[in-house]
Amino acid sequence: MVDRRGTARAFAVAGVIALGTTMAMPAAHAQDTEGVEDREQSESRLATTELTIDQKQTDRFIVRYKDNSETPQDRQTATNSAGDQVGVDVDEVRSRPDGTVVVSVDKVLEPAESQEFMDQMTATGNVDYIEPDTIMTAFAANDEFYNLQWPFHGPNGGRVEEAWEASPTRGDGVTVAVVDSGYAAHPDLDANVVAGYDFVSDPQAARDGNGRDNNPTDEGDWYAAYQCGNNPHAAVSSWHGTHVAGTIAAQADNGMGVAGVAPNAKVQPLRALAACGGYTSDIADAIMWASGANIQQVPRNNTPAQVINLSLGGNGRCSRTYQSAIDTARQNGATVVVAAGNERQNAANVQPANCEGVITVGASGETGNVASYSNFGDRVDVTAPGGDFQRDRGVLSTLNSGETRQGRPNYAYYQGTSMATPFVSGVIANMLAVDPSLSPDRIERIIKDTARPMNCQYGCGAGLIDGGAAVRSVAGNAPAPVQPAPEPEPVEAPLPNDEQREIGLPVPPEESERDADDDRPRRWTPWDLLGGNPDGEEEAAPAPREAPERRWSPYDLLNGYNQTANQTESEPTARWWKPWTWL
Numbered sequence: 001m002v003d004r005r006g007t008a009r010a011f012a013v014a015g016v017i018a019l020g021t022t023m024a025m026p027a028a029h030a031q032d033t034e035g036v037e038d039r040e041q042s043e044s045r046l047a048t049t050e051l052t053i054d055q056k057q058t059d060r061f062i063v064r065y066k067d068n069s070e071t072p073q074d075r076q077t078a079t080n081s082a083g084d085q086v087g088v089d090v091d092e093v094r095s096r097p098d099g100t101v102v103v104s105v106d107k108v109l110e111p112a113e114s115q116e117f118m119d120q121m122t123a124t125g126n127v128d129y130i131e132p133d134t135i136m137t138a139f140a141a142n143d144e145f146y147n148l149q150w151p152f153h154g155p156n157g158g159r160v161e162e163a164w165e166a167s168p169t170r171g172d173g174v175t176v177a178v179v180d181s182g183y184a185a186h187p188d189l190d191a192n193v194v195a196g197y198d199f200v201s202d203p204q205a206a207r208d209g210n211g212r213d214n215n216p217t218d219e220g221d222w223y224a225a226y227q228c229g230n231n232p233h234a235a236v237s238s239w240h241g242t243h244v245a246g247t248i249a250a251q252a253d254n255g256m257g258v259a260g261v262a263p264n265a266k267v268q269p270l271r272a273l274a275a276c277g278g279y280t281s282d283i284a285d286a287i288m289w290a291s292g293a294n295i296q297q298v299p300r301n302n303t304p305a306q307v308i309n310l311s312l313g314g315n316g317r318c319s320r321t322y323q324s325a326i327d328t329a330r331q332n333g334a335t336v337v338v339a340a341g342n343e344r345q346n347a348a349n350v351q352p353a354n355c356e357g358v359i360t361v362g363a364s365g366e367t368g369n370v371a372s373y374s375n376f377g378d379r380v381d382v383t384a385p386g387g388d389f390q391r392d393r394g395v396l397s398t399l400n401s402g403e404t405r406q407g408r409p410n411y412a413y414y415q416g417t418s419m420a421t422p423f424v425s426g427v428i429a430n431m432l433a434v435d436p437s438l439s440p441d442r443i444e445r446i447i448k449d450t451a452r453p454m455n456c457q458y459g460c461g462a463g464l465i466d467g468g469a470a471v472r473s474v475a476g477n478a479p480a481p482v483q484p485a486p487e488p489e490p491v492e493a494p495l496p497n498d499e500q501r502e503i504g505l506p507v508p509p510e511e512s513e514r515d516a517d518d519d520r521p522r523r524w525t526p527w528d529l530l531g532g533n534p535d536g537e538e539e540a541a542p543a544p545r546e547a548p549e550r551r552w553s554p555y556d557l558l559n560g561y562n563q564t565a566n567q568t569e570s571e572p573t574a575r576w577w578k579p580w581t582w583l
Contacts, residue, residue: 010180010181010238010240010273010311010312010339010416010418056111056132056134056135056229056314057108057109057110057111057114057229058108058109058114058132058133058134058135059104059105059106059107059108059109060093060102060103060104060105060132060133060279060281061102061103061104061105061114061117061118061121061130061131061132061133062096062100062101062102062103062130062131062132062133062280062281062319062320062321063100063101063102063103063121063127063129063130064099064100064101064127064128064129064130064320065078065101065126065127065128066125066126066127066128074126075092075101075126077124077126078121078124078126078127079092079103079121081120081124082117082120082121082123082124083105083117085116085117085120086105086109086113086116086117086120088105088106088107088109088117089105089106090103090104090105090106091103091104091106093201094201094296094297095296096281096284096285096296096321097285097288097293097294097295097296098288098321098324098325098328100321102133102281105117114132118130118131118132129320131319131320131321132280133279133280133281133321134279134280134314134316134319135276135277135278135279135280135314136272136273136277136278136279136280136283136312136313136314154366155368156364156365156366156367156368156385156464157385158261158384158385158423158427158464158465158466158467159466159467159468159469160261160426160427160467160468161468162466162467162468162469162471162472163261163427163430163467163468163470163471164430165468166430166434166468166471166472166474166475167430167431167433167434167471167474167475169264169433169434170252170262170263170264170265170430170433171249171260171261171262171263171264171265171426171429171430171432171433172264172265172433173265173432173433173436174262174265174266174306174307174429174432174433174436175194175265175266175267175268175303175304175305175306175307176248176249176262176265176266176267176268176305176306176307176308176309176422176425176426176428176429177196177267177268177270177286177290177291177305177307177308177309177334178241178244178245178248178267178268178269178270178309178311178422179270179272179283179286179287179290179308179309179310179312180240180241180244180245180269180270180271180272180273180309180311180312181218181221181238181239181240181241181242181271181273181274182198182216182217182218182219182241182242182269182271182273183196183216183217183218183241183242183245183269183271184217184218184239184241184242184399184400184402184406184409185217185406185409186242186246186398186399186400186409187256187257187409188246188250188251188254188256188257188258188398188409189242189245189246189249189250189251189260189267189398191251192249192250192251192260192263192264192265192266192267193245193266193267193268193269194266194267194268194303195214195268195302195303196216196268196269196270196271197212197213197214197216197270197271197286197289197298197299197301198211198212198213198214198215198216198217198271199212199270199271199272199278199282199283199285199286199289199298200212200271200272200273200274200278200282201279201281201282202274202279205274205275205276206219206274207219207220207274207275212297212298214299216269216270216271217271217406218237218239218241218242218269218271218400218406219274219405220237220239220275220402220404220405220406221235221237221238221240221273221274221275221276222234222235222236222237222275222403222404223235223275223276227275227276228275228276228277229276236403236404237400237402237403237404237405239399239400239402239406240273240311240418241269241271241273242397242398242399242400243397243398243399243412243414243418243419244309244311244397244418244419244421244422245267245269245398245422246258246260246397246398246399247260247261247395247397247419247422247423247426248260248261248262248265248267248309248422248425248426248429249261249262249263249264249265249266249267249426249429250263250397250398251263257398257411258396258397258398258411260426261422261423261425261426261427261429261430261467262426262427262429262430262433264433265426265429265430265433266303268290268301268303268305270286270289270290271286272285272286272312273312277314278312280319280321280322281321283310283312283322283325284321284322284324284325285298285325287308287310287322287325287326287328287329287336288325288328288329289301290304290305290308290329290334291304291305291308291328291329291332291333291334292304292332292334293328293329293332304332304334305334306333306334306335306429306432306436307334307335307337307425307428307429307432308329308334308335308336308337309337309421309422309425310336310337310338310339310352310358310421311339311416311417311418311419311421311422312339312418313338313339313341313350313351313352313353314350314351315349315350315351316349316350316351317351317354318351318352318354318355318356319351322351322352322355323355323356323357326352326355326356326357326358327357330357330440333439333440334440335359335428335440335443335444336357336358336359336440337358337359337361337421337422337424337425337428338352338353338355338358338359338360338361338421339353339360339361339416339417339418339420339421340353340360340361340362340363340374340375340376340379340380340417341353341374341375341417342363342373342374342375342416342417342418343373343375344372344373344374344375344376345375345376346375346376346377346379347360347362347375347376347377347379347380348377348378348379350375353375353379354379357440359381359382359424359443359444359447360379360380360381360382360461361380361381361382361383361384361417361420361421361423361424361461362374362375362376362380362382362383362384362386362417362420362460362461363383363384363385363386363387363388363415363416363417363419363420364383364384364385364386364388364420364454364460364464365385365386365387365388365391365392366385366387366388366391366392366393367388367391367392368454368464369388369391369454369455369456370383370454370456370458370460371386371387371388371391371415371417372388372390372391373388373390373415373416374386374417374420374460375417376456376458376459376460377458377459378459380459380460380461381444381447381448381461381462382424382447382448382451382461382462382463382464382465383420383451383454383456383460383461383463383464383465384420384421384423384424384427384464384465385419385420385423386415386416386417386418386419386420386423387413387414387415387416387419388415389413389415393413394413394414394415394419395413395414395415395419395423396411396412396413397411397412397414397419398411399411399412423465424447424465426467427447427465427467427470427471428443428447430467430470430471431443431446431470431471431474434471434474434475435474435475438474446470446473446474447462447465447470448461448462449462449473450466450469450470450473451463451464451465451466452464452465452466452469
């Protein structure tokens with residue numbers, strides 16, 4: 001398998017666990033914070049930095065040939081000549097619906113080699129433009145403090161209950177496409193899932209043996225050390241797409257699990273991210289197909305989406321391929337919502353967050369302040385709850401317990417702009433349930449006009465999303481007077497050790513017991529909250545992993561999940577323990 005180093009990524013971090021190559025990756029791949037600049041320095045530096053091509057290794061390119069050179073012979077002449085100059089063999093992978101062609105080379109090129117190859121292609125005179133087919137990754141948050149759960153609806157949340165009052169159908173009749181890592185079946189979400197598609201074109205990365213097909217099942221995005229470029233850490237599967245989908249449309253009032261922002265909407269899983277991320281061309285095809293556009297050798301989408309969620313991205317200018325796909329989606333009436341990213345940098349340097357015609361979303365924590373990891377700047381349109389483990393808690397949603405392949409359905413806290421983005425997508429679904437004729441431009445204007453002010457020095461868009469005010473505006477009701485977000489409240493302190501014992505929690509070892517040289521994060525799944533250790537017997541925690549993340553499976557904290565006699569094996573069994581962790 002070719003070692004991928006140019007990828008786009010997903011933006012999130014986890015509290016069971018979790019969350020950018022030129023591939024796009026999901027939220028479960030936490031980033032090392034070592035050497036991160038403070039926000040003010042980062043803002044200053046990035047504002048004066050002009051990015052050219054994403055400085056990543058890659059083995060694929062997207063080419064638009066000139067009108068007079070579109071015959072196979074002309075294309076072969078151009079590619080053979082350029083390939084000979086760089087010392088690679090070049091093959092056409094496929095033609096794309098916008099008239100471009102994906103070509104591959106027989107080895108992974110370093111950034112300088114990629115630039116030389118593109119220069120040689122352009123010099124043939126047959127090429128209009130060429131750009132790297134970079135790999136995108138789901139945005140993984142970089143904060144690993146996993147504290148107690150915060151309520152799904154809080155004073156600094158998105159006022160979802162008010163949105164439900166203004167839109168009693170709660171998103172009914174609206175489809176939201178989730179372009180991500182695919183979908184892991186979950187009893188709290190299955191009823192709201194419509195047919196999707198697997199756009200991962202690389203059969204090896206897809207892990208299903210056949211590349212593109214009509215099965216968007218998440219096959220797991222785990223990877224070994226150094227499998228994804230120069231990353232020395234291994235990682236477990238994130239099930240990022242399932243977590244995002246649950247935030248949008250997990251069922252409500254069903255006696256189990258969590259509720260989605262638009263619990264009667266449908267989600268359409270479109271798999272474009274796999275191990276190490278996903279290619280820009282695959283993601284762009286998924287965006288277009290989601291909106292109803294025809295894609296060669298892909299069946300027509302019979303349930304086109306009105307909203308397209310992209311909790312993914314990578315560094316670089318907005319590529320023409322992304323912009324073309326987004327323009328097509330908008331022409332078909334779809335609103336595209338994109339994560340700003342989790343690197344504490346200017347979102348102007350992250351694609352597709354920096355593309356035109358999208359709603360770019362930053363993240364806030366439970367206190368109502370911008371999250372410590374969130375990207376910022378003029379490209380951010382609005383901020384939404386994404387959690388902040390450094391200060392408070394993350395976002396609880398649907399997940400899977402498997403570390404590589406799928407295991408049992410469960411729930412997990414994640415943090416990241418990957419979690420904030422589906423929050424906005426869910427609010428838009430509630431708006432469209434009230435008025436299906438809303439255009440993407442009108443939706444963006446309402447989202448911005450109804451947002452609440454928030455304290456943000458470096459650019460958080462119009463403010464903190466107000467779902468109730470946005471839906472009331474669409475319903476024709478006068479929006480409630482805009483009120484500043486409440487003053488931040490103190491973060492709830494962890495329970496004392498004796499209280500932890502009373503509710504069945506093992507007591508964390510004293511910090512002094514840790515190896516002073518061991519700075520790796522500790523990560524495990526405490527006592528299988530989906531059906532293990534019923535007697536509360538003390539068990540040894542697994543050894544720390546190399547992956548910079550940790551996961552546990554919290555029980556349902558909204559509607560009970562109380563165990564019943566007729567409970568089936570597929571249903572999680574709740575034991576009322578509070579998860580804990582330490583670094």
